[in-house]
Amino acid sequence: MGRAPSCIPPERRSPRGNPAGPLRTALCASGEGGGSVLGAICSAIDLDGGTAPEWVQLFPPGPHLEAIAGDGRRWMLSNPARVAAVSMEGGLDLPVDWEHGQHRKAPKGERADAAGWIKEIALRDGSLFGRVEWTAEGRASVESGAYRYLSPAFDYNRETLEVIRVNGAGLVNRPAFVMPALAGQEESTMIKKILAALGLAADASEEKALEAIASLKSERDTAVAQAAAPPLDRFVPRSDYDSAVAARATAESELAAERSSQRNDEIKQLLDEAQAAGKITPATRDYHAAQCRAEGGIDRFRDFVAKTPEIAGAGGGSGAPPAGAGLIVLGCFEEGVSNAGSMAGDVSVLVRRKGAFLWNNSAGTDAVTAARIGSPCYVVDDETVAASDGGHARSPAGIVVAVGHDGVWVDVEGPPRGPRVLSASADLDFADMAGGAHSHKDIDLPGASVGDLVALGLPAAPDGGLVYYAHVPEAGKVRIRAANTTDAAIDPVAAAFTVAVIKG
Secondary structure, three states, X not given: OOOOOOOOOOOOEOOOOOOOOEEEEEOOXXXXXXXXXXXXXXXXXXXXXXXXXXXXXXXXOOOEEEOOOOOOOXXXXXXXXXXXXXXXXXXXXXXXXXXXXXXXXXXXOOOOOEEEEEEEXXXXXXXXXXXXXXXXXXXXXXXXXXXXXXXXXXXXXXXXOEEEEEEEEXXXXXXXXXXXXXXXXXXXXXXXXXXXXXXXXXXXXXXXXXXXXXXHHHHHHHHHHHHHOOOOOOOOOHHHHHHHHHHHHHHHHHHHHHHXXXXXXXXXXXXXXXXXXXXXXXXXXXXXXXXXXXXXXXXXXXXXXXXXXXOOOHHHOOOOOOOOOOOOOOOEXXXXXXXXXXXXOOOOOOOEOOOEEEEEEOOHXXXXXXXHXXXXXXXXXXXXXEOOOOOOOOOEEEEEEEEEOOEEXXXXXXXXXXXXXXXXXXXXXXXOEOOOOEXXXXXXXXXXXXXXXXXXXXXXXXXXXXXXXXXXXXXXXXXXXXXXXXOOOEOOOOEEEEEEXXXX
């Protein structure tokens, strides 16, 4: 039931001016104190000349109101004038329905028609009366004698039992004990559900129900106590578990670092042995190291060393000095050949003549630096160049186009005719790279074209474990890509890089 369409919830604060405390809605006839009741206070409807009356009694005089069933329920009506004013202050008419349908049917989504509407509430000789505008169906129900009593629905303070406001009324025929109490039915249904939830029969006694509840509370208390101090044979304290997880993570990290160190030592030893045997050159050492770090790379490198003939002489290069000054460098050959047991000239190699090639750099004061880009460098041996001619004892190797930690890029075709080499330098700071990851940076170089040969000059002390590559991804731009060939993360140090594009 309640005020429609703006119903007041069963539990709320009292309106202004009323005693403080939570409110309940009484539908007038049940058992639970402060609950919903139907028919506890009912008034007979007296016909006015055989027609439905305009004014009907809602409450008898107060201040004490008692249910007509004599079941002990009481309410207070200390200020009926205030109740009349508060009930209508919202400006809405109050519904009169059949059998309190507003509370029986409407909450279920069922239709609950109005038999009439209370338009006004007035105080007469201490009683509260409501002026009802009947609907045709409601008027017929009253005038035909189908319904003879009116039961009010009202809010009251469940602490003081003071009536606060009228919410409406219902046409009924069986007040008090004669009519089943709605709250009593709800309470009975609720008790049956509670008994079922406790695993008891529907007719179980109150003592049985209390025993079941006490047992549940005991079990709950036991469970709470066990949760606070669980048995150590089945549970591990959280701090001990976290410590074990942290210790395992630390052990796994240390084991991974140890394995990585052992693997790097193994790769270094393999490279040292291969270079000492003349199977690889210093210029290709970083490349082979990166290949060895890949899955199965060590086995592939051992197979490569076993099948490759000596290509650089013991120590990684023949070290043979040129016959003297005045030699002409035709180009570069990178094949692995041997003429052991043959005469000079019995073995031929393919010499690459066009482009720039990577040579080993000399050490000390004779090392080629970036300052010599665009200037000649000189032949030291079959794979090494120097900045000086050794007192006119060395032959020119070509024009320096780039210098890096891996060697010197040399154009062996002599000074360029016209603008053949385009170069640029920039300080680059590559992003942090996880093991096996890569990053790139671009350097603007006007005139560079896609497909141009790019020489890369690296810093004097590049980060270990990184391999660099360079190419032209689009016109006017050179991209340097850094690849982390280790299993560990690397934070590259910002450094100067030089790129040179060789125009053919």
